[in-house]
Amino acid sequence: MMTAWKTHAEKFINLNFHSYLGLLIRLIIGVTFIYAAWPKIVNPENFAWSISMYEIVPYKYIYLMAIVLPWLEMICGLTLIFGFWTRASSLVMCGMLLIFIAALSIVIINEVEMTGCGCFTQQGAQALEEHKDTIGYSLLVRDILMLIGGGYVWLFDHGRIGVDGLLRRYKNA
Amino acid sequence: MKNKKITINIMIKELGYSVLKAFGIFFFSLLVAFGFNHVYSNGIPLIRKTPFEVSTDCPEVLGELPEITLDKLPRGSQKVVYMDARMADEFVRGHIQGAFFMPMYPVDNPNLKPLKKLEKGTWIIVYGSKKVQNAQRLISLLMNEQIRGVHILKGGFKVWKDSGRKVEKHPLEYKDLNWIKENFADILFVDIREPDSRENKISESINFPHDKLLAPEKKVLTALKNTSKKHLIVVTENGDESENIKKLQWNAAELNARGFDNVYIYRGDLKNIIELENK
Incomplete structure (x- = not known):
């Protein structure tokens, strides 16, 4: 019984389909992360303002977060696209997405007024009082979808298409 | 070339290794981030010493105004408006292109109506003359009015002009x-x-x-x-x-x-x- 289950599972995880779907997900998430990371890297002060709007992190550590987080996004985005340490980078990405989802949930539950999540631009943090708005569920859905995609890559993308695959082939040759 | 078959055991092993490698990515990112921040001209200190003024209403209580230096002004597609807090004679001699004339009279307060029409997420940069006293009074007023996203240009109009940026004039x-x-x-x-x-x-x-x-x-x-x-x-x-x-x-x-x-x-x-x- 156990062997039959194992055989089916191994058959499933060895499907070539995973590599292609994994690549598609990696490209989408990787490009999204790089696109999101660049303006934050260029203007860390503004990103710090965005983080402060969430009212979660103590102000002393906001700068630290504003320095590290964008580079983590950038490096994960690049490693995902090129398929280097694919599983590890998707794991880090999932960790980040979990943090973003938690932050957005807190903002939604507490009805913290913001004009944007600060994910792609930092304008959200700079706004007039009368234009303030609460964060919508669409952002949460976006992050959850990316988390599912990241989870899929972590589990089923063996890195056949990418640097990992090339290194493995070179090692086995 | 045919790919090597992946068994459940290999997969579990790979997933386990991925946790270790994830730490590797994290520490590598830390290294790159700190290194870049150290050499980058827009780099920031690792620890912030003062709170962000996003939810406070009176900067005078804090004794600190949200200053912005010329090199950190938003550029490109970002929405930004400039508020000139100087008096009329200084304004007509030269001001930042498109700036609102919002003088701080010694007695009267300025009309804040134009601000209410601004779009979401607009940066408001207030500037005065070199000593920026008028700008400080205006920014205090804006913050007391709960208007957010306001910054004071450090050094005032003088640094703008000295940097060779565009200046608009209304000669009499x-x-x-x-x-x-x-x-x-x-x-x-x-x-x-x-x-x-x-x-x-x-x-x-x-x-x-x-x-x-x-x-x-x-x-x-x-x-x-x-x-x-x-x-x-x-x-x-x-x-x-x-x-x-x-x-x-x-x-x-x-x-x-x-x-x-x-x-x-x-x-x-x-x-x-x-x-x-x-x-």
């Missing part, structure tokens, strides 16, 4: 009696004398007395806006006296800064115009 123009004679029918005269000293006056004139401490009266500005005349000429008695010239320039600048671009100064004596009218 002077007109002589001949020009006035030719265009008399199209001119509304702006008489800047005090109301009780206006014994002789031009019939087509409006009284706009000089007071540096106060903002001009709204009803006078409305009347000037609604006039059908093409030109506004600022006049006073003995317009060639140095003290009166200053007053003329001040009033013309005040109108010019408020969007009246057809304002001119007559430096002669008001009597000449009255004689011209009587002829």
